[in-house]
Amino acid sequence: MGLAIKAHRLPLQIMGYDLRREVMEEAHARGVIDAPCPTLEACAEADLILLATPPRAIYDCLLQLAPRLKPDTILTDVASVKAPVLAWAQELLPYPEQFIGGHPIAGTEQSGLQAARADLFEDAPWVLTPTVQTNPDALQQVEALVQSLGAIPTRLNAEQHDREFALLSFLPHCIAFSLIALQQEHPTQLPGGRSWRDATRVAASDPELWTELLILNRQNTLEYLNALTHRLRELAELLAQADAEQIRAFLRVGSVRYTPRG
Amino acid sequence: MGLAIKAHRLPLQIMGYDLRREVMEEAHARGVIDAPCPTLEACAEADLILLATPPRAIYDCLLQLAPRLKPDTILTDVASVKAPVLAWAQELLPYPEQFIGGHPIAGTEQSGLQAARADLFEDAPWVLTPTVQTNPDALQQVEALVQSLGAIPTRLNAEQHDREFALLSFLPHCIAFSLIALQQEHPTQLPGGRSWRDATRVAASDPELWTELLILNRQNTLEYLNALTHRLRELAELLAQADAEQIRAFLRVGSVRYTPRG
Numbered sequence: 001m002g003l004a005i006k007a008h009r010l011p012l013q014i015m016g017y018d019l020r021r022e023v024m025e026e027a028h029a030r031g032v033i034d035a036p037c038p039t040l041e042a043c044a045e046a047d048l049i050l051l052a053t054p055p056r057a058i059y060d061c062l063l064q065l066a067p068r069l070k071p072d073t074i075l076t077d078v079a080s081v082k083a084p085v086l087a088w089a090q091e092l093l094p095y096p097e098q099f100i101g102g103h104p105i106a107g108t109e110q111s112g113l114q115a116a117r118a119d120l121f122e123d124a125p126w127v128l129t130p131t132v133q134t135n136p137d138a139l140q141q142v143e144a145l146v147q148s149l150g151a152i153p154t155r156l157n158a159e160q161h162d163r164e165f166a167l168l169s170f171l172p173h174c175i176a177f178s179l180i181a182l183q184q185e186h187p188t189q190l191p192g193g194r195s196w197r198d199a200t201r202v203a204a205s206d207p208e209l210w211t212e213l214l215i216l217n218r219q220n221t222l223e224y225l226n227a228l229t230h231r232l233r234e235l236a237e238l239l240a241q242a243d244a245e246q247i248r249a250f251l252r253v254g255s256v257r258y259t260p261r262g
Numbered sequence: 263m264g265l266a267i268k269a270h271r272l273p274l275q276i277m278g279y280d281l282r283r284e285v286m287e288e289a290h291a292r293g294v295i296d297a298p299c300p301t302l303e304a305c306a307e308a309d310l311i312l313l314a315t316p317p318r319a320i321y322d323c324l325l326q327l328a329p330r331l332k333p334d335t336i337l338t339d340v341a342s343v344k345a346p347v348l349a350w351a352q353e354l355l356p357y358p359e360q361f362i363g364g365h366p367i368a369g370t371e372q373s374g375l376q377a378a379r380a381d382l383f384e385d386a387p388w389v390l391t392p393t394v395q396t397n398p399d400a401l402q403q404v405e406a407l408v409q410s411l412g413a414i415p416t417r418l419n420a421e422q423h424d425r426e427f428a429l430l431s432f433l434p435h436c437i438a439f440s441l442i443a444l445q446q447e448h449p450t451q452l453p454g455g456r457s458w459r460d461a462t463r464v465a466a467s468d469p470e471l472w473t474e475l476l477i478l479n480r481q482n483t484l485e486y487l488n489a490l491t492h493r494l495r496e497l498a499e500l501l502a503q504a505d506a507e508q509i510r511a512f513l514r515v516g517s518v519r520y521t522p523r524g
Binding site for chain 2: 105106107108124125127154156160161164165167168169171172173174175176177178179180181182183184185186188189190191192193194195196198199201202203204205207208210211212214215218221222224225226227228229231232233235236239240242244247248250251252253254255
């Protein structure tokens, strides 16, 4: 986000804080931030605070920042789960109306400074999850910032966000980790083609981060895991019967984007 | 393959046959083939016959070509299942030692002439499945052709090929069709990010073709479908218990390519 702010020449001064001093220094050296922040507490001085950490660390940050926050400081985050983060903001912050939950639908299986790209958010939806309590001015400022980075701000209820992303992202991650585990058990001599590489790419995501995310969004993820295994078992039964007509019908339901051969 | 042969300036004359005359004519107009072949039977005159059809049509082609084949004509195919195709060659051909089963690990969810690309096979593994009976000269000629198109010929037993691709390709296809079906049942307001697009890309594959393929490789596919649902159920149980330690262990087994954050 620092790189994107610089690339779009936004007139903002960026102070960065990371638990590891060397990461802050490298970010500074690469121009991702204008200066390191000496302590997490010192970040409370900012006009806008962006929490870009794994979700559990958001809790810790909110806890430490809370006593020092000014009433008009805006806070936002980029975690892939939203309802639990909003609950923490509600629980911990003196001015929870200033917290805007956020989730840019961008990024890859990589993480850390070496994966940073100034154009990461170009044309990407950036979900914001205001509540009835949210300060509309704070929301508009975050929307304006997101938009000026090239992203498309999209408002959505936090619960709906978490339900939709259990299907759209958590399930593909569960599948990718499971496929790689299957291949570990049944090693292949051949490499996979593109369908394999695409289905397993996100198995290179951080298992620590995904353990946190899955537990925080476990009810929705469980429902979709169950719905998926139900469907896969249904397909297995049709295959066991070699029922071509029913298999074709099954695949057709799942192939909305199919365009006939030309 | 016609485009690739032309791009590599191989001194071959390419006759093309398709059930639909307009496809042959467009292929001719685009320089993919040198001339249309008047009938399927007339293709039997060729020195090398490449069958690039859905698998069931390979059976029909072999049946019609068989009575007209010369002893030294080489035949090969590009189907994603190999053991059934080899069995048909054995059953139908007068000189089955001239049939080399083939499977280029290339291609996308698209099909037909409009998806043709001269560089499709560049650096792609091209599996060939000789048997004890195969004529070594015929095998070498197909290997040389494949290599001159930029692909990497790889010999593998047909049964092992079918077992490995049940995991590497059939399973990702079953998953993609199932995910799109799930989304049909639970429509989302948000579009998916890259993990969703990658996991569902091949759901745009032809359901007719995949019905054939799944049935022809159903025993292997069934085994992997069952192994996958078993793993997904195991993950669901860990999630239901919110067992962070076991979830982390599950994800770590499936994340061989993980490199720590820097």
